[in-house]
Amino acid sequence: MSVDAPDFEVERFERVIAGSGTVLLRLAGRWRADQLERLAPPMLLLGDGPRTRRLAPLPGPDDAAPMAGPDPPAWRAAFSTPVAQFSDSPLAYSLETSRGIVGLPRPQEAGRRAPKPAPAIDPAVLREERRRREDAERAAEERRRAMAALEARLETERAARGAAEGAAREARDELVRLRAQADTATRSS
Numbered sequence: 001m002s003v004d005a006p007d008f009e010v011e012r013f014e015r016v017i018a019g020s021g022t023v024l025l026r027l028a029g030r031w032r033a034d035q036l037e038r039l040a041p042p043m044l045l046l047g048d049g050p051r052t053r054r055l056a057p058l059p060g061p062d063d064a065a066p067m068a069g070p071d072p073p074a075w076r077a078a079f080s081t082p083v084a085q086f087s088d089s090p091l092a093y094s095l096e097t098s099r100g101i102v103g104l105p106r107p108q109e110a111g112r113r114a115p116k117p118a119p120a121i122d123p124a125v126l127r128e129e130r131r132r133r134e135d136a137e138r139a140a141e142e143r144r145r146a147m148a149a150l151e152a153r154l155e156t157e158r159a160a161r162g163a164a165e166g167a168a169r170e171a172r173d174e175l176v177r178l179r180a181q182a183d184t185a186t187r188s189s
Helices: 123-188
Strands: 007-019 022-032 043-047 052-055 067-069 075-082 092-097 100-104
Touching (some): 052 075
Antiparallel strands (some): 022 075, 092 100
């Protein structure tokens, strides 16, 4: 009984010039099969007619051995090869698994993303924001001055309270001393 090779649903296949004479081929997709199964890590095949070159997946965050099934998880892999491999002759791309070979489309050139343009700023909005910030800074300065005045008043009140408490202690001490004298004078008479 022959079991068909799983199908590979390509979501992204791109070629990136990685510098130093190296090309990076990045592949993403899903392995479809009738039953859930773990496949051996696929090899990327580059064919230029008489020759076929096999590339193993580079180490990465995803498991190189994909899961195939009716509702499989996404699988990603990257492969590295010298840029010289991409000469004038056209290449054929496919994935080799332990269950067969799956054809691939040609990779797309991964372009550099253009920077997002800066959003246009409405001068009226900018003026309003500046006015709000100046108002907030003025209010904050007024709060700082009010706090400093309250702290000075509190310090003055603390000093006055300390002086009053000291005078009250002295008056109590004087009263205690006078009562003791009066008691002594009453006993001696």
